[in-house]
Each structure stands twice: as structure tokens, then as C-alpha cells.
Amino acid sequence: MSVGDCAIVTELDPTLHPLVARRLADLGFAPGTQIEVLRRAPLGDPVIYRICGYEIALRSAQTKFINVELKS
Amino acid sequence: MSGQHCEPSGRSTTDTRGLDRFALVGNPNSGKSTLFNSLSGLRAKTGNYPGVTVAKYEGRARLADDFVVLEDLPGTYSLDAISPDEHVVVDVLEANGEISATPDGVIVVVDATTLRRSLTLLAQVLQRGLPTCVALTFTDDLQRRGGRIDIHALTNALGVSVVAVTPGDRGQVTNLKQTLARWRDWPAPVIAPPTDAAETAAWASSVLAAANYVEPDSDARTSRIDAVLLHPVWGTAVFFAVMFAFFQTIFVVAAPIQGWIEGIFAWLGEAAAQLISIDWLASFVGEALIGGVGGVLVFLPQIALLFILIALLEGSGYLARAAFLMDRVMAKAGLEGRAFVALLSSVACAIPGIMATRSLPSARDRLATMMAAPLVTCSARLPVYILLIGLLVGPDERYGPVNLRGLILFAMYVIGAVAAMSAAAVASKISRAGGRLLPFYMEIPPYQVPRARSVVAAVWSAVGAFVKKVSSIILTTTIILWLLLNFPQHTDAEMQAHGVDTSSEVAVSSYALDNSFAASIGKAVEPVFEPLGFDWRINIGLVSSLAAREVFVATLGQVAAAENPEEPALALSQMKVLDGPNEGEPLFSPATIAALLMFFAFALQCMSTVGVLRRETGSWRWPAIAFGYMFALAWVAAFIANRVVGAFG
Numbered sequence: 001m002s003v004g005d006c007a008i009v010t011e012l013d014p015t016l017h018p019l020v021a022r023r024l025a026d027l028g029f030a031p032g033t034q035i036e037v038l039r040r041a042p043l044g045d046p047v048i049y050r051i052c053g054y055e056i057a058l059r060s061a062q063t064k065f066i067n068v069e070l071k072s
Numbered sequence: 073m074s075g076q077h078c079e080p081s082g083r084s085t086t087d088t089r090g091l092d093r094f095a096l097v098g099n100p101n102s103g104k105s106t107l108f109n110s111l112s113g114l115r116a117k118t119g120n121y122p123g124v125t126v127a128k129y130e131g132r133a134r135l136a137d138d139f140v141v142l143e144d145l146p147g148t149y150s151l152d153a154i155s156p157d158e159h160v161v162v163d164v165l166e167a168n169g170e171i172s173a174t175p176d177g178v179i180v181v182v183d184a185t186t187l188r189r190s191l192t193l194l195a196q197v198l199q200r201g202l203p204t205c206v207a208l209t210f211t212d213d214l215q216r217r218g219g220r221i222d223i224h225a226l227t228n229a230l231g232v233s234v235v236a237v238t239p240g241d242r243g244q245v246t247n248l249k250q251t252l253a254r255w256r257d258w259p260a261p262v263i264a265p266p267t268d269a270a271e272t273a274a275w276a277s278s279v280l281a282a283a284n285y286v287e288p289d290s291d292a293r294t295s296r297i298d299a300v301l302l303h304p305v306w307g308t309a310v311f312f313a314v315m316f317a318f319f320q321t322i323f324v325v326a327a328p329i330q331g332w333i334e335g336i337f338a339w340l341g342e343a344a345a346q347l348i349s350i351d352w353l354a355s356f357v358g359e360a361l362i363g364g365v366g367g368v369l370v371f372l373p374q375i376a377l378l379f380i381l382i383a384l385l386e387g388s389g390y391l392a393r394a395a396f397l398m399d400r401v402m403a404k405a406g407l408e409g410r411a412f413v414a415l416l417s418s419v420a421c422a423i424p425g426i427m428a429t430r431s432l433p434s435a436r437d438r439l440a441t442m443m444a445a446p447l448v449t450c451s452a453r454l455p456v457y458i459l460l461i462g463l464l465v466g467p468d469e470r471y472g473p474v475n476l477r478g479l480i481l482f483a484m485y486v487i488g489a490v491a492a493m494s495a496a497a498v499a500s501k502i503s504r505a506g507g508r509l510l511p512f513y514m515e516i517p518p519y520q521v522p523r524a525r526s527v528v529a530a531v532w533s534a535v536g537a538f539v540k541k542v543s544s545i546i547l548t549t550t551i552i553l554w555l556l557l558n559f560p561q562h563t564d565a566e567m568q569a570h571g572v573d574t575s576s577e578v579a580v581s582s583y584a585l586d587n588s589f590a591a592s593i594g595k596a597v598e599p600v601f602e603p604l605g606f607d608w609r610i611n612i613g614l615v616s617s618l619a620a621r622e623v624f625v626a627t628l629g630q631v632a633a634a635e636n637p638e639e640p641a642l643a644l645s646q647m648k649v650l651d652g653p654n655e656g657e658p659l660f661s662p663a664t665i666a667a668l669l670m671f672f673a674f675a676l677q678c679m680s681t682v683g684v685l686r687r688e689t690g691s692w693r694w695p696a697i698a699f700g701y702m703f704a705l706a707w708v709a710a711f712i713a714n715r716v717v718g719a720f721g
Contacts, residue, residue: 042400
């Protein structure tokens with residue numbers, strides 16, 4: 001995804017540790033939620049996303065476990 | 073800042089037994105601590121939960137006719153705890169928790185602009201079954217950003233009391249207090265919300281729909297500011313400018329205030345010397361008591377300024393942005409952006425730096441940062457560096473257009489920063505083998521104008537703790553040191569028997585020093601420090617500086633039997649090597665000074681830091697490791713510096 005893109009969370013990778021998966025869900029990364037890419041850090045990582053009305057920075061190490069479907 | 077007893081004891085006004093207790097639970101940035109400050113004023117006291125490394129904030133709020141106790145729990149997104157902070161929240165809410173009394177009621181602080189996310193935490197709190205009410209914050213922001221909520225409908229949908237509260241609004245705060253007074257009659261939900269993640273999400277959706285919730289638009293003001301402050305080029309430039317201003321403020325603004333404090337204590341010392349006719353008592357009061365306290369209080373302006381600046385950066389929301397910008401760089405050392413804040417604080421003092429690691433969710437990151445923080449050039453090293461660099465080069469010496477003293481001082485800061493990052497990288501690599509990697513996530517809150525009350529509360533508790541804890545350690549050390557330097561006492565006859573001219577004050581004090589307990593210690597450790605070019609007089613300074621680095625300056629002043637205690641540097645520069653092949657040459661040769669600079673750059677000469685490490689890690693293991701590895705580094709670096717500079721100088 002690049003800056004400005006919107007997507008819908010489809011699922012959290014089942015290989016994710018249950019506590020981490022639960023935390024991401026508690027932060028709003030539940031299936032069906034819309035996320036938007038707001039901006040990247042100067043060196044490319046982490047990235048700020050907008051979800052559930054707030055902004056959160058995640059590293060690619062975490063986001064690679066969040067599967068999404070890009071909205072056109 | 074070691075130990076748990078920082079609350080004033082024995083004062084009945086702070087006795088909280090028998091009062092109703094309420095715990096404040098909420099997401100980070102939900103306005104929870106602001107609300108806590110607004111309810112309890114500056115009556116808050118800080119301590120530690122027993123057995124864990126998490127700070128405990130407790131305060132009293134006055135309701136209509138009685139006081140109640142408020143406990144500000146660490147901010148958390150979930151009760152499925154990962155970090156030590158979160159485990160505390162879970163434990164407190166447990167019916168038979170181990171570390172704190174179960175509260176009579178829970179106030180869940182809910183940010184109206186992030187209601188969906190806050191509801192997942194509220195659901196988890198409601199499952200615990202304690203009497204609960206909701207304090208809804210930022211309703212003004214919600215409205216400003218085009219969002220909407222029907223509080224009455226939200227109350228019905230949740231089945232618990234909901235009070236909208238803006239911390240500055242007296243009417244709303246009073247309203248919340250009235251709700252607290254009625255806690256025995258608080259409604260409870262008919263059915264507790266579901267526990268499963270997907271079901272909780274569905275429950276939250278139904279509550280939001282019932283309350284006619286309209287999510288706010290993104291904050292236009294924040295987006296406009298971030299377009300600049302998080303811009304790849306401009307954002308980086310602003311970041312460096314902010315950091316530059318940060319240091320300039322800490323050192324430049326604090327300098328004149330520090331000058332006044334030094335002046336006051338110098339005057340007090342002279343006054344004591346004149347007023348007290350008994351020589352040893354005058355020396356004890358002037359050097360040990362007044363000198364010891366003054367040596368600590370001189371750093372108070374810097375500590376206060378540091379906490380003001382950090383509170384401002386944090387309250388405005390910039391600190392999260394700085395951590396975001398620095399995250400990739402910190403990742404190189406195996407850390408995350410928030411560790412940057414801890415290392416930055418360590419520039420003033422490693423103690424607040426180590427305490428700032430509490431915001432790190434990963435225990436591994438906390439440990440790595442704590443092992444690195446004492447290597448950052450702290451303000452206690454500054455007087456030592458200034459003294460040593462002053463002995464090394466003249467005030468007007470230049471390297472090209474640059475003042476040489478300033479250049480060396482800057483180099484010492486760079487050495488500290490590089491050493492800290494390398495130590496963090498090593499520590500994190502070693503411990504990575506054992507621990508599971510925790511997820512990195514960091515909320516980027518909307519910008520706000522920092523609240524004066526929160527800034528004052530942060531500075532007040534930090535300054536109070538600094539004065540109480542650190543001065544006790546430094547004061548004790550200076551007293552012990554004074555005793556070691558001045559005892560055993562010698563009679564005139566004894567001195568004359570050793571050929572001392574007892575009519576000469578200099579000869580007497582030099583004999584007393586040579587035969588003091590301190591000299592025996594200095595000579596005993598000579599084999600360790602001789603390869604670095606240090607003689608027993610420097611060793612006394614090193615041994616005493618193990619308590620606190622800045623004691624070194626005062627000790628050398630005493631050791632040099634300085635005729636001019638105001639300017640120890642002058643007396644020191646005239647000290648000569650007493651024996652050995654270099655006898656008669658200046659003791660503070662460039663090689664020795666370089667070795668001393670390196671030793672102070674790396675060694676953990678700070679008992680307060682050791683105490684805080686013990687408290688924050690819960691065992692003596694980590695402070696012992698930190699002390700050991702830093703001493704080894706310091707010795708090796710000093711040895712190399714001594715040989716290299718000796719060869720060229």
C-alpha cells in the first residue's frame with residue numbers, strides 16, 4: 001500500500017502470537033475495519049495509519065501479518 | 073531515587089486508610105492523567121507498586137463532604153496484558169490482587185474521539201464486575217471535528233453512568249465528583265459485554281449505533297501541522313532544530329540560575345567559616361554539609377527545565393512524532409522510537425532516563441535501554457569535563473575557527489551517544505535470543521496545547537524526588553568523605569616527631585591528608601589505576617566519585633588543599649607528581665587528563681543510578697552487570713587514551 005491508499009482488513013495472520021493478535025484487534029485491526037495510509041517515516045518505516053478515527057504508527061514487521069483488501 | 077518511601081510519612085493529612093478508593097483506567101492519551109490532576113490537584117504522591125517496576129500515582133479528591141482516594145493506573149489499550157504496566161492494571165482490578173487494594177469503584181476514562189477503540193477496553197473492565205462509571209473526555213474536540221454522540225443514549229446502551237468531562241471545566245468536574253459520591257448506587261449493565269475479540273467488536277458497533285455516534289473527521293489542524301513536521305525533509309530539519317533548542321535551553325537558560333545557586337552556597341560556606349570558631353566544625357559544615365547540598369542543588373535548574381521541556385513536548389503531542397521519526401534509527405540498535413525519549417532524558421540525568429523506559433511495552437527494550445542510559449553524557453559529568461578540559465587547554469585555544477574547549481566537550485557528548493547506542497545494540501542482541509518480540513505500535517495523538525497544570529505536576533514531582541533522594545545519597549557521601557579525609561587526627565607532638573613544621577598551616581594539612589584514611593584507600597587501589605597514570609590523590613577523587621560524579625570536583629579541591637577553594641582548577645594545575653620516574657612533572661599531564669576524561673565517559677559512578685536500576689529491574693543482577701561492564705570499558709578506554717596521548721604529547 002502507498003500513501004493515500006484505503007483498504008479493508010480481511011484477517012490477521014493465524015501464525016501471529018495470540019496475545020499480539022488480540023492486541024492488534026483491541027487497537028481496531030479487526031476484519032471489516034477500514035484503514036488508510038497517512039504517511040511514511042523519512043526512512044520508509046514505520047508508517048502512520050488512520051483507523052477507527054485515530055492515527056497509529058506500525059512497523060512493517062507487524063503490518064505484514066495484517067491481510068487487507070485494497071479499496072479502489 | 074531509590075527505595076519506595078517517597079511520600080511524606082507521619083502526616084495525617086495524607087492518610088488514605090478507610091477512604092473510598094477509585095481507580096482511573098483508560099487508553100494512553102485519553103486525558104486520564106489530566107483528569108487525575110484536575111481532581112486531585114498537586115496533592116498527588118508517587119511511589120511504586122511493590123515488587124514491580126511500575127510507578128504508582130495516588131491522590132485525594134475532595135467530594136462534597138469527604139475525601140476519596142484516586143489511583144491513576146498506567147494507560148493501557150487492553151486488559152490482555154503484555155507489558156509490566158498493563159499487568160499492574162489487571163492486578164489492581166482483580167478481586168484479590170497482590171499489589172494494591174481493590175478499588176471500590178472504577179472510572180473508565182473514554183476519549184470521545186476514539187470511542188470504538190475505547191469501548192474494547194471498557195468491555196474488558198466491565199467483565200471484572202466492579203462498580204464502574206465512564207468519564208467521557210474530548211467531547212468538545214469531537215464536536216469541533218464534525219463528530220456526534222448522544223450521551224443519554226450511550227448511557228442506556230452501556231448500562232453504566234456516563235459523565236462528559238473536560239478537565240478545565242469546573243461545572244463538569246463537579247458533576248463527576250457528585251457521581252463519584254453516589255458510587256454505591258451506580259447502575260451495572262444487565263449483561264456483561266462479550267469477551268471474544270470478534271464479539272466485542274460487534275458489541276462496540278451496536279453501542280455506537282445506539283448512541284448515534286458519528287466518528288470525527290481527521291483533525292484538520294493536526295494534518296496541516298504534520299504535513300510539515302512529519303515531512304521527510306522539513307520534518308527531519310525541524311526535529312534537529314527542536315533537539316538543538318532543547319539542549320540550548322537546558323544548558324544556556326539554566327546556567328545563570330546555576331550561577332546564583334553556586335553563589336548562594338559559596339556565601340553560606342564563607343559565612344559558616346567565619347561564624348564557627350571551631351576549625352573542624354567549620355570545615356565540616358562548610359565543606360561537607362553546605363558543599364554537599366550545594367553540589368546537588370546546582371543541578372536542580374537543569375532537572376526542572378528538562379522536565380518542563382519533556383512535559384511540553386509530550387503534552388503537545390510532539391514527543392510521539394519525534395519517536396516516530398527516530399524509530400528507524402533506534403531500530404538499528406535493536407530498540408524502538410520511544411527508547412529515544414529515554415536516552416534523550418539521560419542527557420540531564422540517567423535517573424529520569426531510566427524511569428522513562430516505563431513507557432516501553434517490551435521488557436527486552438526496557439532492559440537494553442536501561443543498560444545504555446548511564447553512558448549518555450549526563451549533567452553530572454559536565455562539571456568534571458569542564459574542570460578537566462580547563463586543565464587541558466587554554467580558554468582561547470582554537471582549532472581553525474572553533475574554540476578547542478567547546479570542540480572537546482562536543483566530542484565527549486558524541487562519544488557518550490555512540491557508546492550508549494552500541495551498548496543498547498549489544499544488550500538487545502544478547503537478550504533477543506531469550507525473549508519473544510513484542511509488537512511495536514504507537515498512537516500519534518492530535519496536537520494539543522499542553523496544560524499548565526500537567527506540566528507543573530510533572531515538574532513538581534520530579535524536582536521533589538530529585539532533591540529528596542539524590543541529596544540524601546550525595547550528602548551522606550560527602551560527610552563520609554570528609555571524615556575519611558580529616559581523620560585520624562594528629563597531635564602536634566606526633567607531627568613534630570615526623571619532622572612537620574606545625575607552625576605552617578599548609579604543612580599540617582598536607583601531613584593530615586597524607587596520613588588520612590582516604591589516603592590509605594587511595595594508595596590501596598593504586599595498582600588498579602596506576603596503568604592509567606593516576607596517583608593516589610586522583611584515586612581518592614575516583615573512589616569518592618563512585619557515589620556521584622560531581623563529588624570528584626569537590627574532592628580534588630579538598631585533596632589539593634586548595635588555597636582557593638573557589639577555583640580548584642588553579643590549585644590543581646600546580647599539582648606535581650610526588651614520586652616515581654616522572655617526579656616533579658605536572659600531575660595533570662595531557663595523557664592523565666585524557667585518561668580521566670575517558671574514565672568519566674564510561675564508568676558508572678553514580679549510586680543513585682545503581683539504586684534506580686535495582687528498583688526498576690527488581691534485582692541486583694542488572695546494576696551489577698552495568699557497573700561491571702562500564703568499569704571495564706572505562707578502564708580500557710582510559711588506558712588507551714593515556715598511551716595514545718602520552719605517545720603524541
